[in-house]
Amino acid sequence: MCLTGQLRDLTNGAREVELHSPGDITGLVGELESSFPGIGRKIVDDQGKIRSYVNVFVNTENSRDLNSEKTKIRDGDVIHILPSVAGG
């Protein structure tokens, strides 16, 4: 998966991270949090919902257009976590 610059502060600068069978986006966030404590709360809120101005893309599809946090992730999928363009 590919991480935006503002999240790389928590991944020791790593731009890409390989994850193993996260299942869905909720699992992906949990796996990321285990490896990089503090990153999860930036992606999802207290109830595990993807934050309003954060987009999680599975390949080229925004997960909001799929099944949000329950969107399945399969071997080989490329995940991008990107902030929304807000304003302007």
Added chain:
Amino acid sequence: MARGKGGVCLMVGTRKGAFVFTSKDGRRQWKASGPHLKGNEIHHMAYDRRTGKILAAISSGHWGPTIAESGDLGGDWKVSKTPPKFPKGSGLSVARVWQMAPGSEDEPDVLYAGVEPACLFRSEDYGKSWNVNDALLNHKTRKKWTPGGGGLNLHTILLDPRDPRKMHIAISAVGTMYTKDGGASWKFQNKDVLADFSPVKYPVYGQCTHKLATNPSDPDVIFQQNHCGVYRSDDSGENWVDIRNNLPSRFGFPVAVDANESKRAYVAPMEGDFSRIPPGGHFAVWGTDNAGKEWFALDSGLPDKSYFLVLRDGMVTDQEDPCGIYFGTSTGQLYASRDRGEHWANVADTLPPVLSVSVSAL
């Protein structure tokens, strides 16, 4: 008399980061640093005299809210990876941390955080973990709480310096609440406080309290700036009296109390409640020497014309003698008075919009 023998530290939270100003010459000159935590909204900062750390309530529009601390007056910051968080199943998520409050001297690792949606969190390990206040989270009236213009937020935490189990809090637009058992139970304290936007003009709760302030040496006397008036309680919040009297407006956000005279208080009136600009286009801090019977304008050194707003955490008093007063504006000015508001000096003129101003002796 300077109580802050090591100087005075002024902490300014803005929409785009934190600024720290320090003075070591009796508050005549200020050395600025910042922006720290650049790009984040800084809703409130508090200097913890127990540890010498600045605590900051921060939020990013994208990445959510958290808390940060600095042990060197803003040089380096440690951003919390475990900020206050509502329990799973509550359906709530912290949108902002509005207020930080260090615990008492007797509880050196205790911190409090007031959040939106309104609730109180307590940490007993200096922010490594946080516990939600169950009595507020599950309060029997909670479903009827409604937000003010700034959201449903717990924005004021007043600890009683005589007893750490006693605390006043204020929520917009719920009103003032009080605990004397460390937060196990809460009592509304809104007697005779007007809510004229409500069909019931003097409800038990539902008031839009904007800010509470007290002098720690006389903690039973509390001043309140409310959406619908300015109030004072002489009995720790049990009863309130309307003290707007000759103020140019009943509306405003902050209230502060003089460090040396508990009957001397300061407010920042605004035309209420839809325009929210200074009355007549002229901003003044208004002071009282007699607990609100009469008010007078303190505007020497302030602009003749001004259309800015001072938010609820935008004005504070220090603990020096004579008392200093500080306020920051929605248009990025920071003003200071080192003589109880008699004269004002511009400390900064081009900051981002100011959300909060805090001060401490060093």
